[in-house]
Amino acid sequence: MSLSVSISPSGTPVVAALQEDGAPGTADSQEQRIIDAFEAGAGEGLLQLAGLNERALPPDVAFLREFARRYLTALCHRPATEEQQAEPLGPPGREELGFVALSAPPMRGLEYLSAEALAGWWEALDKRVQAAIIAEPGGATAYLARLNPLWHMVGRVTFHLAENKRNPEQPFAFLATYASRISAQNRVQHMPLGQALTQYIGASQRSTLLNLLKPVQVASERSALIKHLVESRRIYHPQAWTPQQAYQFLKEIPLLDESGVLVRLPDWWKAAAPPRPVVNVTMGSKRKSHLDKDAILDLDVAVELEGQRLSRQETDALLQSAGGLMLLRGKWVEVDKAKLAEALDQWEKVSRQAEDGEISFLEGMRLLAGVRMGPAAQAVEQTEASWAQVSAGPWLRETLEQLGDPERLAAEPPPGLDAQLRPYQQTGVGWLRFMMQLRLGACLADDMGLGKTIQVLGLLLHQKAEQAGAATPNLLVAPASLLANWQAEIARFAPSIKAVILHPSQNSADLADERQLSETLADCDLAITTYGMLARLQSVRDRPWRLAILDEAQAIKNHSTRQSRSAKELKSQGRIVMTGTPVENRLGDLWSLFDFLNPGLLGGATTFSKYVNQLAGQNQPNYGPLRRLVRPYILRRLKTDKRVIADLPDKTEMQTWCSLSPQQAVLYSHSVKELADVLEQTPDEGIQRKGLILSYLMRFKQICNHPSQWLGDGKYEPGHSGKFARLGEVCEELAQRQEKVLIFTQFREITAPLADYLAAIFHRPGLILHGQTPVAKRRLLVEDFQRPQGPPFFVLSLKAGGTGLNLTSASHVIHFDRWWNPAVENQATDRAFRIGQKKNVFVHKFVCAGTVEEKIDKMIQEKVGLSRQLLDQDTSGEALLTQMNNEEILRFVSLDLRRI
Numbered sequence: 001m002s003l004s005v006s007i008s009p010s011g012t013p014v015v016a017a018l019q020e021d022g023a024p025g026t027a028d029s030q031e032q033r034i035i036d037a038f039e040a041g042a043g044e045g046l047l048q049l050a051g052l053n054e055r056a057l058p059p060d061v062a063f064l065r066e067f068a069r070r071y072l073t074a075l076c077h078r079p080a081t082e083e084q085q086a087e088p089l090g091p092p093g094r095e096e097l098g099f100v101a102l103s104a105p106p107m108r109g110l111e112y113l114s115a116e117a118l119a120g121w122w123e124a125l126d127k128r129v130q131a132a133i134i135a136e137p138g139g140a141t142a143y144l145a146r147l148n149p150l151w152h153m154v155g156r157v158t159f160h161l162a163e164n165k166r167n168p169e170q171p172f173a174f175l176a177t178y179a180s181r182i183s184a185q186n187r188v189q190h191m192p193l194g195q196a197l198t199q200y201i202g203a204s205q206r207s208t209l210l211n212l213l214k215p216v217q218v219a220s221e222r223s224a225l226i227k228h229l230v231e232s233r234r235i236y237h238p239q240a241w242t243p244q245q246a247y248q249f250l251k252e253i254p255l256l257d258e259s260g261v262l263v264r265l266p267d268w269w270k271a272a273a274p275p276r277p278v279v280n281v282t283m284g285s286k287r288k289s290h291l292d293k294d295a296i297l298d299l300d301v302a303v304e305l306e307g308q309r310l311s312r313q314e315t316d317a318l319l320q321s322a323g324g325l326m327l328l329r330g331k332w333v334e335v336d337k338a339k340l341a342e343a344l345d346q347w348e349k350v351s352r353q354a355e356d357g358e359i360s361f362l363e364g365m366r367l368l369a370g371v372r373m374g375p376a377a378q379a380v381e382q383t384e385a386s387w388a389q390v391s392a393g394p395w396l397r398e399t400l401e402q403l404g405d406p407e408r409l410a411a412e413p414p415p416g417l418d419a420q421l422r423p424y425q426q427t428g429v430g431w432l433r434f435m436m437q438l439r440l441g442a443c444l445a446d447d448m449g450l451g452k453t454i455q456v457l458g459l460l461l462h463q464k465a466e467q468a469g470a471a472t473p474n475l476l477v478a479p480a481s482l483l484a485n486w487q488a489e490i491a492r493f494a495p496s497i498k499a500v501i502l503h504p505s506q507n508s509a510d511l512a513d514e515r516q517l518s519e520t521l522a523d524c525d526l527a528i529t530t531y532g533m534l535a536r537l538q539s540v541r542d543r544p545w546r547l548a549i550l551d552e553a554q555a556i557k558n559h560s561t562r563q564s565r566s567a568k569e570l571k572s573q574g575r576i577v578m579t580g581t582p583v584e585n586r587l588g589d590l591w592s593l594f595d596f597l598n599p600g601l602l603g604g605a606t607t608f609s610k611y612v613n614q615l616a617g618q619n620q621p622n623y624g625p626l627r628r629l630v631r632p633y634i635l636r637r638l639k640t641d642k643r644v645i646a647d648l649p650d651k652t653e654m655q656t657w658c659s660l661s662p663q664q665a666v667l668y669s670h671s672v673k674e675l676a677d678v679l680e681q682t683p684d685e686g687i688q689r690k691g692l693i694l695s696y697l698m699r700f701k702q703i704c705n706h707p708s709q710w711l712g713d714g715k716y717e718p719g720h721s722g723k724f725a726r727l728g729e730v731c732e733e734l735a736q737r738q739e740k741v742l743i744f745t746q747f748r749e750i751t752a753p754l755a756d757y758l759a760a761i762f763h764r765p766g767l768i769l770h771g772q773t774p775v776a777k778r779r780l781l782v783e784d785f786q787r788p789q790g791p792p793f794f795v796l797s798l799k800a801g802g803t804g805l806n807l808t809s810a811s812h813v814i815h816f817d818r819w820w821n822p823a824v825e826n827q828a829t830d831r832a833f834r835i836g837q838k839k840n841v842f843v844h845k846f847v848c849a850g851t852v853e854e855k856i857d858k859m860i861q862e863k864v865g866l867s868r869q870l871l872d873q874d875t876s877g878e879a880l881l882t883q884m885n886n887e888e889i890l891r892f893v894s895l896d897l898r899r900i
Contacts (some may be wrong), residue, residue: 003031003329005060007109007600009738011117013042013064014109014789022763039789042121043128046071051147059105059621066485066620067100071125071225075144075811088130091122102624105616106585109738111638129660157216158262161269163332164240164533172246174239176229178212194236215260222255232613234348235401237524243325247334250274250325268332276319279343279388280304283364284396292439293600297396301347303340305333329706335545336387343388362600363887368392368400370625373603399438403632406431414458415465416496421458421786425451429458431635436463436547436574441597443553447877448580448812449652449842450644453486456549456578456737457494458822463546464497464525473524474542478551481726484657484849486551490526502529502540512539531555534843535566545572552729553577556596557589559605580733583634584627587612639811639840645769651833653843655857656814658732659722660848663707665895667850671699672894679886690882693889697852700893702747704848706819709750715825716753723816723846725753728761730844735792740785741812744820744828754816771800778805785809797887798828807831811839816846818853850896 002025004018015038017027027035030738034052038045049061050068057065075089091097097115104113129143156179164173176193191199193216200209216235219278220227225248231237241249253271256263258669268275283297305328310318314328319337326335350359358366366373367390391398402408409430413421421429428444432455435442444452461475465520478486483501490499500520502511509516521527527540548570551558575597583590591608594601602608615621637644647847660668675696682689702710706721718724727743734741743754748770759765767781785794786809794807798819810832819825825845833841847857884892 001025003034003058003061005058005064005107006738007107007112007499008788009109009112011112011114011120012788013038013045013121015045015061015064018763024763041124043124043126046125047128059616060107062620063104063107067121068125070100071122071129072144072147075129075140087122088767089126091119091126094119097122099624102627103622105621105623106587108585108736109582110585111582111636112640129159140223147321156262157193157212158264159240159249159256160264161246161266163266167240170240170242172241172243172573174241174246174249176216176235192236192238197236204281217614219256219259219261221250222259225249225252226256243327243332246595247324268331274334275306275331275385276336276387277303277305277310277315277328278386279340280309280346281347281367281388281390282393283359283368283390285393287395290437290439291361291399293598294358295439295474296358297361297364298393299351299359300393301344301351303344305329305331311438327724339387345387358589362598365601366394366629367695369629371611371629372608392558402434403431406635409434409464414461414494416461417454417458418495419454419493421454422451425455425458428452428455428635428637429462432456432459432576433462435633436576439574441575441577441594441633443583443593443597443634444576444578445583445634446580447637447639447737448730449654449840450637452578452580452641453489453551454493457497459576460497460526460547461494472546472573473521474526474547474549475540475545475570475572476526476528476549476551477531477534479529479555479725479729480532480656481659481722481729481859482551482595483528483530484659485655486528488655488657497525498523499526499528500524502527502537503533511537514539517543521879524570531563531567534570535562540564541569543571544568547574547576548572549576549578550596551578553579553593553596554581554589554732557586557592559588559592561869564592564596568599581736582636584630585736587626590630594630594633601629601633622794651829651841651843653845656726656844656846658704658726658846658848659849660895661707661720661722661725662704664722664848665721667703667707668700669895671696671703672890675893676886676890679890682887689725693882700852701817704851704853705745705750706753708753716757718757722848724757726846727814727816728757730814731761732757733795738792739812740790740810741793741814742807742810743793743795743814743816743834744798744801744825745795745816747817748797748800750816751795755793758793758795762792764792766791766795768795769801769805770797782807796828796831798824801828802830805831808838810841812842812844814844814846818845818847818856833849852893854896855892 002017002019003015006016008014014179015035017025017031017035019025031465034045034048035621037048046064046068049065050072052065071089074092080876092114097118100118101113101115133140133143136146158177158179159175160173160175162173162175164171177190178193178196179190185403196209196212200212215228216230220230223244226235229239249267250265250271253263253265265271280302282300282302285300288295288297303310303318308329318328318335319341321335321337323335323337325332327333328335370390377572393398399503406427409427411426411430411433413426414429424764428446432442432444433622436459444455447457463474474523476486480503483503483506487499487501490497500518501507502512502517507520509520511517511520511533527545529537548567551565556567557807558564577593577597583593587608591602591605595605603611604838615623615626675693678692679689682692693884699710705723706716708714708716708720716724731741743758745751751770755766755768767785769778769781773781781794784790784806785807790809794801796805796811813829813832815825815828829841829843833843845857882889
């Protein structure tokens with residue numbers, strides 16, 4: 001089956017036919033019915049899946065089907081009275097739904113899956129089913145029978161088991177009842193099953209009696225105990241039972257559930273987790289200064305009951321007992337002496353094999369999460385998990401709780417930071433400091449626009465204030481397109497951090513030479529390089545660093561690439577990765593990321609692949625243990641988080657710095673030189689000079705966009721434009737997040753190339769609107785974009801799309817090229833940021849570093865001197881620039897080689 005599931009930002013399940021690379025696929029007739037059902041609504045889609053009997057389903061589709069069947073199972077177990085069947089069936093509790101969400105397999109939008117989202121699915125499904133029940137002549141029973149015989153649970157007979165403390169020899173009582181009616185107190189009225197024989201007497205009541213007793217008959221065919229009760233007719237009378245009889249009954253509860261018989265038990269017995277003594281393995285009671293891959297944890301093995309350690313005498317008594325139900329410390333508990341002995345032997349063996357009763361931190365974390373991977377897991381994989389448990393000792397438990405609740409770690413404001421951190425950003429800085437103190441790799445995975453850069457700078461400022469004397473510098477690795485961003489952010493927010501760029505474009509030293517590299521790094525706080533340079537410079541990989549930080553860490557998602565291998569060769573005390581792309585949705589990418597962050601935590605590539613394949617091959621794969629294993633090392637805040645939303649401005653504007661490609665730099669430099677030659681031959685005043693300058697300003701803008709826009713060759717190779725590269729990086733993250741975006745440009749001719757490029761990134765076509773778009777078509781384009789599952793991006797020319805449109809389904813606005821007047825840009829931004837917008841809007845203003853774009857942007861930001869005139873809405877910025885003398889205009893448009 002080629003169906004794939006994604007969760008939309010609103011928490012709605014979306015089903016589509018996709019290929020492995022995410023491109024649209026072709027659905028067969030059955031798959032198309034499912035897709036159409038989900039487009040009609042979550043309830044319709046889930047109901048369609050519930051009746052699908054295929055065994056081999058993709059894990060994400062199987063997850064939806066099992067959720068739908070969970071609802072129908074609950075519906076079948078509800079008393080079949082007209083009063084209750086007419087009422088909505090409320091969803092399970094938040095905690096139960098939280099466990100369901102945790103067990104979900106990887107899928108797009110997994111971060112939106114929550115207990116609240118699942119509750120919404122449940123309510124949508126219940127609304128759909130209840131409407132069908134009302135329309136069904138025979139009510140719920142007839143509807144369930146028509147839907148699928150498996151859901152037709154005829155009869156409501158209940159078997160009761162209770163304690164009988166007055167009889168030590170037979171301390172349990174059994175009674176079979178049936179639900180006859182609803183009492184005045186709105187409760188189910190239970191009557192002894194024997195009374196059904198008299199109540200339903202006569203030929204006219206025979207079918208009713210047979211329907212009532214049918215589940216009992218089915219149960220007697222599956223259970224020897226129930227068969228004996230039926231044949232001896234003792235099932236119609238109260239019974240006094242021994243512990244052995246009661247235990248036999250308790251073990252057959254799954255058979256009774258499958259037969260349609262309801263069971264009521266003492267509160268202390270939970271079928272999924274019955275009270276029993278277990279082998280408890282405690283790790284990490286003793287404090288450790290750090291928890292890197294070389295750390296070890298103390299290990300203690302004991303037999304416990306409900307958290308209380310049993311004495312050796314009590315343990316021996318359990319191992320020598322007959323098993324079954326046993327009264328221990330005044331409580332009835334389940335005892336399987338063979339399984340208990342096996343678990344105790346296996347773990348004591350592990351403890352003996354561990355040096356001095358200790359275990360590696362990585363192995364301990366896997367065992368705590370329940371991930372069966374590694375030597376200790378292999379040694380105990382034969383042990384039944386329900387008879388052994390692994391828990392964290394006091395110190396490790398406290399540490400893990402702090403990692404899971406970063407708000408507890410909020411530190412004081414970073415010294416020397418020229419900004420006021422928002423509370424969630426302050427929390428992020430405190431979490432990063434805590435992780436680095438423990439020497440644990442940290443993944444800062446906040447949504448785009450929430451300020452990952454400033455949080456890392458806050459950490460570096462704390463680090464700088466705490467160090468005494470010369471210290472080992474930190475290393476930051478980023479895509480070349482982000483070097484200008486980091487330089488600008490450091491200069492703006494943390495000017496006290498001394499940063500050097502390890503790149504030939506900005507550093508004349510021979511960086512491959514150890515001596516020259518050391519001289520370059522003297523008194524340096526932060527060295528910044530690119531992934532490409534890191535792969536080429538062995539000197540950088542061999543040098544010890546305090547922290548190794550990777551920005552846009554999806555660059556190492558493919559572990560076999562040269563840049564991934566180079567990053568993992570780095571030697572550092574701590575490691576940090578920054579990414580806005582969800583990291584848990586593709587398990588191969590997740591392994592590569594953690595192979596850098598915390599090597600060995602997820603085992604080797606082969607071991608991890610084998611584990612994942614085994615997991616996916618299960619009937620109902622549970623990815624919860626794997627997610628628990630990696631969660632402490634990931635800090636991810638979403639823009640949809642209410643705690644974050646309340647702290648964000650409605651509109652966040654940011655400069656997105658872009659580098660020029662070699663092709664752009666050559667064209668731009670040649671154009672500057674050509675302008676200088678032409679100006680020398682042109683009179684200082686007049687229309688000819690103004691027109692000349694305006695034409696060259698337009699040329700510079702076009703070259704900054706893409707060389708093909710100026711050359712007119714129609715090729716538009718993405719690699720030939722720094723802006724195209726940066727646009728791809730930004731939109732790849734938005735595609736993963738399923739967020740919509742508007743892209744504004746002042747040039748109609750580039751709208752189609754932009755749309756073609758973005759369609760490959762989003763794996764879906766978008767929309768285009770410019771001056772030649774018919775007016776009648778514009779309304780249809782807007783309506784199409786505004787649909788929840790409408791096109792993911794909209795490319796608009798600034799003049800045609802900058803006013804009059806309502807595009808509030810977009811939460812991101814990109815100004816691909818800058819207008820001279822920011823008021824025009826703001827009007828375009830307001831297509832998304834307007835009445836009806838329920839999301840925060842993030843505005844990305846693309847600027848090519850070292851070009852005329854950066855100089856205009858700087859004037860707009862500072863609002864001094866000439867910028868006051870440029871910002872005058874009644875004055876043309878281009879016209880004012882034409883009034884500069886030759887030296888001023890050439891200085892204004894010239895390339896800053898250091899910046900590019």
